[in-house]
Amino acid sequence: MIEVKDLTKRYGATTAVKDLTFTVRPGYVTGFLGPNGAGKSTTLRMILGLNQPTGGTVTVGGRSFRDRPRGLRHVGALLDAGDMHGGRSAAAHLAVLARSNRIPRRRVDEVLAEVGLAGAAGRRRIGGFSLGMRQRLGIAAALLGDPPVLLFDEPLNGLDPEGVLWVRGLFRRLAAEGRTVFVSSHLMSEMENTADELIVIGRGELIAAESLTRFAARGTGANVTVRTPRAADLADVLTAAGAVVHQDGPLLTVTGLDAARVGDLACRHALPLHELAPRSASLEEAFMELTAQSADYLAGEAR
Numbered sequence: 001m002i003e004v005k006d007l008t009k010r011y012g013a014t015t016a017v018k019d020l021t022f023t024v025r026p027g028y029v030t031g032f033l034g035p036n037g038a039g040k041s042t043t044l045r046m047i048l049g050l051n052q053p054t055g056g057t058v059t060v061g062g063r064s065f066r067d068r069p070r071g072l073r074h075v076g077a078l079l080d081a082g083d084m085h086g087g088r089s090a091a092a093h094l095a096v097l098a099r100s101n102r103i104p105r106r107r108v109d110e111v112l113a114e115v116g117l118a119g120a121a122g123r124r125r126i127g128g129f130s131l132g133m134r135q136r137l138g139i140a141a142a143l144l145g146d147p148p149v150l151l152f153d154e155p156l157n158g159l160d161p162e163g164v165l166w167v168r169g170l171f172r173r174l175a176a177e178g179r180t181v182f183v184s185s186h187l188m189s190e191m192e193n194t195a196d197e198l199i200v201i202g203r204g205e206l207i208a209a210e211s212l213t214r215f216a217a218r219g220t221g222a223n224v225t226v227r228t229p230r231a232a233d234l235a236d237v238l239t240a241a242g243a244v245v246h247q248d249g250p251l252l253t254v255t256g257l258d259a260a261r262v263g264d265l266a267c268r269h270a271l272p273l274h275e276l277a278p279r280s281a282s283l284e285e286a287f288m289e290l291t292a293q294s295a296d297y298l299a300g301e302a303r
């Protein structure tokens with residue numbers, strides 16, 4: 001569990017993160033989403049205790065990093081895959097981390113195998129690695145201590161389609177094992193098949209903290225299609241309840257009410273339904289709309 005409360009980080013006149021409050025629960029893959037510069041990396045660094053907040057608190061597993069630094073056995077993280085000693089081999093890099101975190105040496109071979117860098121690849125110098133291989137090595141480092149909490153900053157960068165599928169499967173498995181898995185991205189499309197839950201920020205502020213399904217329903221593209229032989233009657237009922245209804249013969253397209261509410265209202269008024277189908281907005285639509293609103297709202301304000 002990660003708990004972030006009223007977190008703020010200012011760099012001079014720039015407020016990178018502002019009064020951010022959210023919880024990341026174990027057992028789920030939680031996407032951390034926001035446009036470039038939204039404050040994701042700054043937040044992840046504060047969660048890890050690498051940056052000191054200007055205000056607010058962060059706890060991981062109920063403990064603050066301010067109390068005592070926590071090692072790789074408590075929390076694993078991939079932050080910047082470019083930030084590795086190019087002269088070392090992958091195995092040597094992990095062995096150094098294992099030693100300084102009192103992790104058994106055998107874990108090095110286990111995690112190298114897990115990320116597909118076993119054998120010759122693990123003995124090559126990191127300097128010659130592609131970005132995708134570096135990402136895999138960064139993920140191996142995060143897994144090294146078998147931690148209950150894992151943070152990944154833009155882990156899909158540089159991975160080929162097979163690598164993306166692999167990483168999604170890995171995150172799913174880590175969450176299914178009961179771990180807290182928190183994954184940042186600036187691309188909604190990357191989260192669509194990866195995350196169960198979403199934390200969305202824009203300009204350092206929280207925009208949404210909810211399931212992916214609920215988030216998609218926020219986009220104005222979301223609607224409900226209803227087929228009924230009493231279309232005009234149902235349209236009146238739904239309009240009175242605040243929906244916007246478009247009628248085409250026996251077919252109604254309803255925005256502003258969800259399918260459950262439409263069904264309940266039809267039942268209450270004894271209007272038969274022959275079809276009731278929710279259609280979610282695409283996640284991309286919802287994301288663009290919500291982050292654009294936050295940018296407009298804040299455009300005239302000092303950050």
Ligand SMILES: Nc1ncnc2c1ncn2[C@@H]1O[C@H](COP(=O)(O)OP(=O)(O)OP(=O)(O)O)[C@@H](O)[C@H]1O
Pocket residue numbers: 011014015016034035036037038039040041042043186
């Ligand atoms: N060390 C720093 N000094 C000054 N400003 C900083 C520093 N680190 C981050 N910022 C600013 O804070 C804001 C948030 O940056 P951050 O890197 O956290 O965003 P991000 O959401 O991770 O973006 P990206 O997706 O581009 O990595 C940006 O305006 C950035 O310029």
